[in-house]
Amino acid sequence: MSRSLKYEIPGIDPRVAFDEWAEKGWASVFGTAAHGDRPKRVLEIGFGRGEFLLAMAASAPEVEFVGIEVSYKRTLKMARKVARAGFSNVRLVEARAEEAIQHLAGPGTLDQIWINFSDPWPKRRQGHRRVIQRNFVGDAAVALASNGHFYVATDDVPYAHQMNEVFSAEPRLENAYAPWPFLPEVPGRGQTGYEEQWRAAGRPMHFFSHRSRGAGNGTTNE
Numbered sequence: 001m002s003r004s005l006k007y008e009i010p011g012i013d014p015r016v017a018f019d020e021w022a023e024k025g026w027a028s029v030f031g032t033a034a035h036g037d038r039p040k041r042v043l044e045i046g047f048g049r050g051e052f053l054l055a056m057a058a059s060a061p062e063v064e065f066v067g068i069e070v071s072y073k074r075t076l077k078m079a080r081k082v083a084r085a086g087f088s089n090v091r092l093v094e095a096r097a098e099e100a101i102q103h104l105a106g107p108g109t110l111d112q113i114w115i116n117f118s119d120p121w122p123k124r125r126q127g128h129r130r131v132i133q134r135n136f137v138g139d140a141a142v143a144l145a146s147n148g149h150f151y152v153a154t155d156d157v158p159y160a161h162q163m164n165e166v167f168s169a170e171p172r173l174e175n176a177y178a179p180w181p182f183l184p185e186v187p188g189r190g191q192t193g194y195e196e197q198w199r200a201a202g203r204p205m206h207f208f209s210h211r212s213r214g215a216g217n218g219t220t221n222e
């Protein structure tokens with residue numbers, strides 16, 4: 001028998017509807033000033049069970065974190081965890097990465113984007129479903145503030161090759177790990193839920209880090 005979902009949120013619900021967010025904008029959703037020094041902004045896409053986002057939010061209460069997830073169930077479960085922890089610096093949006101990156105952050109307004117162990121869709125006919133594609137990475141590069149970082153991790157070798165090709169072709173980003181395309185280990189980096197599973201299964205790790213060159217990204221204040 002499957003366990004039923006608990007819908008009530010034990011505290012303030014951190015979820016924001018996509019349309020509401022797109023209309024209000026980041027500063028208004030968080031209730032922070034749209035002028036002067038804005039808080040650092042971090043986006044995690046496909047947070048899954050949320051371990052990584054929760055750890056980041058706990059360690060940096062002054063930073064504004066937004067988690068994007070396509071799964072309703074995962075967003076709901078994460079909303080319960082965020083509310084239970086009492087984090088006021090986290091918002092969650094149930095959305096597809098591809099739409100979120102275009103509509104939830106203005107040009108040059110994100111300090112970090114994280115995508116950990118994004119589904120590799122190994123069958124050739126499913127390849128178009130992978131999140132890391134040329135247009136998506138281009139949109140992410142536009143959303144990054146000058147010197148902002150885009151971090152991606154995967155255990156899948158063919159997907160890692162595709163990531164390398166896509167990142168290498170994006171002129172607005174530079175490889176922070178050059179001359180290596182990725183690192184197999186990053187000291188001090190927290191682990192995600194899937195990462196624990198893949199490490200236990202002996203799968204190889206690929207950690208990418210790309211920095212915005214800052215050219216043509218527009219303003220850094222929303």
Ligand SMILES: C[S@@+](CC[C@H](N)C(=O)[O-])C[C@H]1O[C@@H](n2cnc3c(N)ncnc32)[C@H](O)[C@@H]1O
Nearest residue numbers: 046047048069070071096097116117192193194
């Ligand atoms: C393999 S899991 C990894 C979860 C987590 N990042 C981790 O490392 O433990 C991939 C997650 O990305 C979400 N996802 C897949 N495609 C997505 C998309 N286009 N936009 C947003 N989330 C997506 C899935 O629902 C799933 O939770």
